[in-house]
Amino acid sequence: MIGEWLTRVRFLFAWKRRGEMDEELRFHLEQSIALKVAEGMSPAEARRVAMVEFGGVEATREECERQRPGWWMAGVLRDVRYAARGILAHRWFSAAIVVTLALGIGLNTMVFTLVNVVLFKPVPVPGGAQLVSVMNYNHARSDQSVPMSLPDFEQYRAQSTVFDFLEGATRESGVLVEKSNAPQRYSMTRATAGIFAMVQAKAVLGRGFLPSDVEPGAAPVMVIGYGVWKDRYSSSAGVIGRQVNVNGQPATIVGVMPEGFRFPENSDLWMPLVPTPELAKRDNRALWGYGMLKRGATLRAADAELNGIAGRLAAQFPEDKDLYANVLTFHQRFNGGKIRVVFLLMLAAVGFVLLIACADVANMMLSRSLSREREMSIRAALGAGRWRIVRQLLIESVVLSTMGGVLGLGLAASGVHWFDLQTKQIRPYWIEFSTDFTVFGYFAALCILSGVLFGIAPALRSSRPDLMGVLNDGARGSGRRSGGWLSATLVVFQFAVTLVLLTGAGIFVRSLMNSLSTNAFIPAAKLTTARVDLPEKRYKDADARVKYFDELLPELRAIPGVEHAAIASDAPGLGAGSQPVELEHVVVANLAQRPRAAILAVSPGYFETIHMPILSGRGFGEMDGAAHREAAVVTRDGANMLWPGQDAVGKRLRLLDDDGKPGEWITVVGISGNMLQEAQEDVPKPLMFLPYRQQGWGNMTLIVESDVDPLASMRKAAAKIDAELPLSEPRRLDAAIQQQVWFLSLFGKIFTGFALIAMLMAAVGLYSVIAHATSSRTQEIGVRIALGATVGNILLLMMRRGLWQIGAGLAIGVAGVVPMARVAGTVGVSGQVTEIFLVAALLLAMVGVFACWLPARRAALLDPVKAIRCE
Amino acid sequence: MPTSTDLLQGTLDLLILQTLSLEPMHGWGVALRIQQVSKDALQIGQGSLYPALYRLEYKGWIKSEWGSSENNRRAKFYRLTAAGRRQLEAEVETWDRLSAAIGLVLGRRVEVPR
Numbered sequence: 001m002i003g004e005w006l007t008r009v010r011f012l013f014a015w016k017r018r019g020e021m022d023e024e025l026r027f028h029l030e031q032s033i034a035l036k037v038a039e040g041m042s043p044a045e046a047r048r049v050a051m052v053e054f055g056g057v058e059a060t061r062e063e064c065e066r067q068r069p070g071w072w073m074a075g076v077l078r079d080v081r082y083a084a085r086g087i088l089a090h091r092w093f094s095a096a097i098v099v100t101l102a103l104g105i106g107l108n109t110m111v112f113t114l115v116n117v118v119l120f121k122p123v124p125v126p127g128g129a130q131l132v133s134v135m136n137y138n139h140a141r142s143d144q145s146v147p148m149s150l151p152d153f154e155q156y157r158a159q160s161t162v163f164d165f166l167e168g169a170t171r172e173s174g175v176l177v178e179k180s181n182a183p184q185r186y187s188m189t190r191a192t193a194g195i196f197a198m199v200q201a202k203a204v205l206g207r208g209f210l211p212s213d214v215e216p217g218a219a220p221v222m223v224i225g226y227g228v229w230k231d232r233y234s235s236s237a238g239v240i241g242r243q244v245n246v247n248g249q250p251a252t253i254v255g256v257m258p259e260g261f262r263f264p265e266n267s268d269l270w271m272p273l274v275p276t277p278e279l280a281k282r283d284n285r286a287l288w289g290y291g292m293l294k295r296g297a298t299l300r301a302a303d304a305e306l307n308g309i310a311g312r313l314a315a316q317f318p319e320d321k322d323l324y325a326n327v328l329t330f331h332q333r334f335n336g337g338k339i340r341v342v343f344l345l346m347l348a349a350v351g352f353v354l355l356i357a358c359a360d361v362a363n364m365m366l367s368r369s370l371s372r373e374r375e376m377s378i379r380a381a382l383g384a385g386r387w388r389i390v391r392q393l394l395i396e397s398v399v400l401s402t403m404g405g406v407l408g409l410g411l412a413a414s415g416v417h418w419f420d421l422q423t424k425q426i427r428p429y430w431i432e433f434s435t436d437f438t439v440f441g442y443f444a445a446l447c448i449l450s451g452v453l454f455g456i457a458p459a460l461r462s463s464r465p466d467l468m469g470v471l472n473d474g475a476r477g478s479g480r481r482s483g484g485w486l487s488a489t490l491v492v493f494q495f496a497v498t499l500v501l502l503t504g505a506g507i508f509v510r511s512l513m514n515s516l517s518t519n520a521f522i523p524a525a526k527l528t529t530a531r532v533d534l535p536e537k538r539y540k541d542a543d544a545r546v547k548y549f550d551e552l553l554p555e556l557r558a559i560p561g562v563e564h565a566a567i568a569s570d571a572p573g574l575g576a577g578s579q580p581v582e583l584e585h586v587v588v589a590n591l592a593q594r595p596r597a598a599i600l601a602v603s604p605g606y607f608e609t610i611h612m613p614i615l616s617g618r619g620f621g622e623m624d625g626a627a628h629r630e631a632a633v634v635t636r637d638g639a640n641m642l643w644p645g646q647d648a649v650g651k652r653l654r655l656l657d658d659d660g661k662p663g664e665w666i667t668v669v670g671i672s673g674n675m676l677q678e679a680q681e682d683v684p685k686p687l688m689f690l691p692y693r694q695q696g697w698g699n700m701t702l703i704v705e706s707d708v709d710p711l712a713s714m715r716k717a718a719a720k721i722d723a724e725l726p727l728s729e730p731r732r733l734d735a736a737i738q739q740q741v742w743f744l745s746l747f748g749k750i751f752t753g754f755a756l757i758a759m760l761m762a763a764v765g766l767y768s769v770i771a772h773a774t775s776s777r778t779q780e781i782g783v784r785i786a787l788g789a790t791v792g793n794i795l796l797l798m799m800r801r802g803l804w805q806i807g808a809g810l811a812i813g814v815a816g817v818v819p820m821a822r823v824a825g826t827v828g829v830s831g832q833v834t835e836i837f838l839v840a841a842l843l844l845a846m847v848g849v850f851a852c853w854l855p856a857r858r859a860a861l862l863d864p865v866k867a868i869r870c871e
Numbered sequence: 872m873p874t875s876t877d878l879l880q881g882t883l884d885l886l887i888l889q890t891l892s893l894e895p896m897h898g899w900g901v902a903l904r905i906q907q908v909s910k911d912a913l914q915i916g917q918g919s920l921y922p923a924l925y926r927l928e929y930k931g932w933i934k935s936e937w938g939s940s941e942n943n944r945r946a947k948f949y950r951l952t953a954a955g956r957r958q959l960e961a962e963v964e965t966w967d968r969l970s971a972a973i974g975l976v977l978g979r980r981v982e983v984p985r
Contacts, residue, residue: 021921024898024947027940028917031899034942053916060918067926 021064022057029054076395083396087403093368094400097361100764101404103757104357105450106411107350109443113416113435115343120438123330123430125199125263127292132299133333134166134289134306137326144326145333147285150275152313152320156289159309162297165198167191168287174269175535175726177245181232182715183726185533186225186268188246193272196223198292199263205229206240206255213272222246223255223270225262245724246271248537262429264290282319291327303327334428338827342747345823349504349754352497354446356758358454359490360765365397365458366487367772376462389463397455398448405447412443422746425739457486487769488805494762495809498755499844500816504824505755506836508748511829515741518676519573522610524734526563526705529571530714530727534698542696548721549692549700553603555717556704562713564609564705567692569601571701572610573737576600576677578685582662583642584652594656595642597634598677598685601695607633607672609705617649617670625691630666635674638686666690702727744829759844763851770802771855781859782867794860795853802852809848810841883915883923885966888951888959891933895950897940898924924949932958 029050036046065071087094122128134156136146148156153168160166174188189195196208203223213221222244224233233239242253251271262268265288278284293302306325313320335343369376379389420433532552539545549567556565570576580594588594606612607619615636624631632653639648648671654662677687692700702718704710711730718727731739738745774781781794789797814837821833890896890904901924902915927933932955940946951959 020947023945025917025921027897027944027946028899028902028921030944031903031940035903055916055918060921063918063922064925067922067929069929 021061025057025060076391079392079395080399082392083399086396087400090368093364094403097364097400098404098407100357100360100761101401101450102407102411103761104350104354104408105401105405105443105446106408107415107754107757108347108354108446109405109408109412109439110415110419111343111346111350112442113412113439114419114433115347116436116439116442117431117433118335118343119331119340121436124432125201125430127199130164130293130295130297131199131330132291132293132302132327133330134291134302135326135328135333136285136310137324138322139324140322144328146323148287148289149282149285149319150273150279150287151282152310152323153287153289155313156306156309156325160302160305162294162302162305163291164294165194165290165292167195167198167290168273169195169264169267169290170273170286171265171288173533173728174246174271175248175533175724176228176232176269177248177724178242182719183724184232185726185728186228187266188269188271189264189267190271190273191264195263195270195290196257198290201257201261201263203255204258205237206253208255208257209270209272214274216275218272218274220246220249220251220274221254221272222251223257224253225257225268225270226259228268229256248535260429264288266429282317299327299329330430335431338743341823341827342743345504345827346747346750346754349501349751352501353754353758353761354450356494356497356761356765358450359494360761360768361400362454362457363487363490363765363769365454366461367768369458369462370772370776372462380463386463390459393459393462394452394455397459398451401451401454402447405443405450409443419750423742426742461486488801491762491766491769491802491805492809492812494758494765495806495844495848496812496816498758498762499810499813499841500820501751501755501758502840502844503813503817503833503837504820505748505751506840507821507824507833508744508751508829510832510836512741512744512748515744516737521612521673522572522675522733523705524572524737525732526707527571527610527733528704528706528710528714528730529733529736530702530711530730532700532702532718532725532727534725536698539698545696545698546693549603551721552702552718553605555720556702556714557605559704559706559710559713559717561708562704562706562710564605566606566609566703567603567700568606568703569599569692569695569697569700570677571703571733571736572675573677573733574740576687580656580660581642581688582654582656584654584665596685597638597642597688599655599695600677600687600689601692601697601700602689603692606689606703609703610675612675613673615671615673616647617668619670619672620689620691624669625693625695630664630694631669631691632666633670633672633689634668635672635687637674637684638688639668639671641686666694703733759847762844763847766802766805766848767851767854770798770852773801774798774855774859778859778862778867781862782864782869785862785864786868791860795856798856798859799849799852802856803849806845806848806852810845813841881962882966883919884927885959885962886913886915887920887923887927888932888955888962891949891951892956892959895938895948897946897948899946901949927955930958931955 032050032054033043033046036050037043041049123131125131134148135144136148136152137144138146148168150168153166157163157166169189169191172188172190173185175183175185177183191209193209193211193214196202202208204226206223208223209221212218224239229235229239233242239253239256244251244253246269257270273279273287279286291302293299303325306327310320310323310325314323376389380386416433416435423431534545534548539548553565553567556562559565576598578596578598581597582588582594602620604620604622604624607614614633617633619633620631623629634642634648642648642653643651648668651668652665653668654665656662672689675687676684678684702714704714711727714730715727718725781798784794784797817833817837886905887901890901890908896904898917898920902917902920905913905915924933924935928935928949932952933949934952935947935949937945938948
C-alpha cells in the first residue's frame with residue numbers, strides 16, 4: 001500500500017519523457033507491419049494498412065499523458081505563472097485589488113478567530129473538550145444557572161456514572177490579613193478536593209488539595225495563585241507553611257498554582273470546601289459544578305443522567321421543587337445570550353464587508369475585462385475552450401485573493417491582539433484569543449471562495465467574447481453597454497449593505513453616548529470610590545456597623561483637599577438593590593403587585609458629594625434614621641411613579657421584605673433631582689434614598705470628591721479605625737462608569753470601524769466604475785463639449801447612472817435596517833433608529849455623490865481638442 | 872468485432888494484468904496475446920492499450936524496463952509487481968462474482984463461487 005503511494009508520489013514529479021513514448025509506439029507500428037508482411041502483404045501495402053489501423057498518434061500521446069496522477073497540475077502551474085506575470089504587469093491595478101481583499105479577508109479572519117474562541121474552541125486545559133459546567137435549572141423562573149446546594153451536589157456525584165471528575169466550587173471573596181502586609185481582598189473559591197486534579201493542574205510550589213483537606217475538622221489550608229504569590233509575597237519560597245488570616249479565620253498556605261492558572265473562574269485563592277452545618281442546608285445554594293466527562297460520554301447523556309437524579313431529589317425534598325439539572329459547555333454557560341449574539345453579529349458584519357470588497361474587485365475586474373477582450377478573443381481564436389479560459393481567469397482571481405489574504409493575516413493578527421488587550425479586564429481567564437487549525441482552514445477557504453466569488457462573473461463574461469466583432473473592431477468598442485447591469489447591481493448592493501452597517505454602528509454609538517451622558521450633573525472625574533465590606537463575624541449588629549461608618553466619615557472629610565465625602569450602598573449609576581414597598585393608604589391585594597423601589601442607603605452629605613439638587617423638602621441631616629425618625633428622599637421621577645400628581649413630601653411608606661413582612665413607617669422628607677442608577681434597565685424602578693443609619697448595612701461604598709488622588713489617605717483613614725479591613729475596588733467614578741459600558745464602548749468601536757471600512761470600499765467601488773465609464777467615453781465627451789455641452793450637462797451625463805445606483809442602494813438598504821435593529825435590540829442596544837438611519841443615509845449619500853462627482857468633474861473639464869484625438 | 876471500448880469498464884486492466892502475470896511482455900506482445908487467446912474476439916488498439924499500460928504503471932501495479940525484443944529490437948517490457956499481483960487476484964475474484972451473478976440473471980446454469 002505504501003509502495004503504491006510512493007510510486008504515485010514519484011510520478012507526480014518525474015513524468016515520462018516524450019521520446020520513450022514515441023519509441024514505444026514506433027515499435028508497436030513496426031511489429032504490426034512485420035506481422036502483415038509475414039502474412040503475405042507487400043511491405044508498402046502492409047505499411048499503409050498498419051498506419052490506418054494504428055490511427056492518430058497524437059491523441060494516444062495525450063491520453064497517455066492524462067493517465068499520470070496530477071497531470072492537470074502542470075496546466076494549473078502554467079496558469080499561475082501566467083497570472084503572476086499579468087498581476088505584475090498591472091501593478092497598481094493589482095495593488096488596489098490586493099489591499100481591498102486584504103481588508104475583507106483580514107477582518108473576517110480576525111472576527112472568526114474571536115468567534116471560534118468564544119463559541120467553539122474547547123477550554124484550554126487538558127481534556128478541555130470534555131469539560132462541562134453543571135448547575136441547576138429553574139424552569140419556573142427560566143433561570144438555567146442556579147447554583148447547587150452541597151447535599152444535592154453530593155447526590156449527583158455519588159449517583160452519576162458519566163464523569164471522571166465532578167467537582168463543586170463556590171464563588172466568594174477572601175480578605176487576606178497578616179501582620180506584615182496590608183489587608184487585601186481577592187476573589188476566592190472554596191472547592192472540592194479534586195478541582196486541581198480534574199484539569200491536571202499541579203502546584204509550582206508546595207501542593208494542591210489532598211482528600212483529607214476536605215474532611216470535617218481538617219486543619220484549614222489555602223492554595224494561592226501565582227499573581228498573589230508574586231505581588232503579595234514577592235515570589236518567596238518561604239510562603240509555604242505561612243499562617244494567614246482569611247475572612248477572620250486562620251489558614252496555612254500549602255501551595256502556589258502556576259502562572260495564568262485561575263480555574264474555575266478567575267480565582268486567586270483556593271480553599272478546600274469543608275462541610276459545615278451552614279453548607280449542609282438544602283436551600284443554601286452556593287456551588288457551581290464542574291465536570292470532566294468520561295471518554296466517550298456525551299454532554300447529552302450527562303444531562304439526562306443528572307436530570308434523573310434531580311427528579312428524584314425534587315420529589316423527595318421541598319427545597320428542590322422545580323429544580324432540574326443542567327449540563328452545558330463552558331461556552332454555552334458563560335458566553336451565551338448577549339455575548340453570543342454580538343459575536344455572531346460581528347461575523348455577519350464582516351461577512352458583508354467581504355461581500356462589498358468582492359463586489360468592488362469584481363467591478364474592477366469587469367472594467368478590466370473590457371480592455372482584455374482582445375486578448376481573450378485571440379486565445380479563443382487559437383482554440384482555447386471556454387472552460388480553459390474560465391479556469392485561467394479564475395486562477396488569476398484566486399492568486400490575487402490569496403495575496404490579499406496573506407496581507408490580511410497581518411491585519412487579523414493585530415486586530416486579535418487589540419481585542420485581547422481591550423477585553424483583558426472583563427473576560428474569564430480561560431478565554432485565550434489564539435488561532436488554531438480551524439481558523440486557518442477558514443482563512444484558506446475564504447481566500448479561494450472570495451477569489452472564485454469575485455472572479456466568476458468577469459471570467460464568464462470574458463470567456464465568450466464576440467470573436468469577429470472584437471477582432472475587426474479597433475481596440476475598444478465605444479458605447480458598448482453590455483455587462484453594465486452587472487456592475488450597477490454590484491454598486492447598488494454595496495450601498496444597501498453599507499447603509500445597514502452604518503445604521504447598526506450608529507445604534508451602538510448612540511446607545512453608548514446615551515449611557516455616558518446620563519447623570520451629567522455628577523462630577524464623575526473628581527469622585528473616587530472604594531468599597532468596604534464589614535465582616536459579619538466582627539461587626540455583628542447594625543449598631544456596630546453604623547458606628548464604624550460614623551467614625552470613618554469625619555476621617556474622610558479631614559483628608560486635605562477633599563471637598564465632600566459620603567458613604568452610600570452603591571456608587572452613582574452603578575446599580576442598586578430593590579425591595580417591594582407599601583404606600584400608606586394604598587391597598588394592594590398581594591405582594592407580587594406591590595411596586596418595587598430601588599434603594600440606596602446614604603450618609604449625610606451624599607447629595608452634596610454627587611452634586612444632586614434637592615428640589616423640595618430637604619436632604620438628610622445627622623438625626624435622620626434614628627429610631628422614630630425614619631426618613632426617605634425620592635427622586636422626582638420616583639415620586640411621580642409612586643404618588644402620581646401629588647406632592648410626595650410628608651407621605652409615608654414601608655419597606656417589605658421578601659416574605660411580605662413590613663418594616664417601620666418611613667416619611668418622605670425631600671425630593672431630589674433625577675438620577676439613573678441602573679444603567680441597563682428597560683423599565684426604571686422608582687429610586688429612593690434612605691439614611692444609612694436606618695439600614696445598618698455593612699457593605700458600603702465610600703465616595704470622596706477631591707481634585708488630587710485621595711486613595712492613599714482614604715486607606716490610611718480606614719486603617720486608623722480597623723487595621724484588618726481592606727478597601728476594595730478603588731477607582732475613579734468615571735472609570736467605573738466607562739467599565740460598566742465596556743460592552744457598548746468596545747463593540748461600538750468595532751462596528752463603527754467595520755461600517756467606515758464598508759463605506760470607503762463602496763465609495764471606491766462607485767468611483768472606479770464611473771471613472772472607467774468616463775475614460776472609455778473620452779472621445780464622446782470631447783465631441784459633446786465641442787458641440788456646446790456645458791459643464792453641467794457633462795456632469796449630469798456622467799453622474800446620472802451613479803446617482804441612480806446610490807438611490808436604489810439606499811432604498812433597498814431600508815429593508816435590511818429593520819431586522820438589524822431588531823437583532824441589536826436583543827443585545828440591549830436600541831435607540832432612535834429612525835433618526836440614526838436618516839443620518840447614516842445622508843452621510844452615505846454625500847460620500848457616494850462625492851465619489852461620482854470626482855471622475856465626472858474631470859470629464860467635464862476635459863479639453864475637447866485633446867479628448868477627440870485621444871486614442 | 873467488439874473493440875476494447877465495448878469492454879466493461881475496468882476489464883481491459885484485468886486482461887492486461889492477467890496477460891502480464893504469465894511473463895513480462897511489451898505492449899505489442901500484450902495486444903497480440905489477448906487477440907490470440909481470445910481467438911480474435913478481442914482486438915485492442917494502441918489508442919486504448921497504451922493509456923491503460925501507463926495508467927497501471929502509474930498505479931504501481933506494473934513496472935516497465937527497456938530490453939530487447941525477440942528480433943533484437945529495443946522494446947519496453949512490462950512486468951507485474953507484487954501490488955499488481957494482489958490487484959489481479961482481487962479483480963479476478965470480483966469478475967468471477969460478477970459474471971456468475973450476470974449468468975444467474977440471464978438464467979444460465981452456473982455455479983456461484985464462494
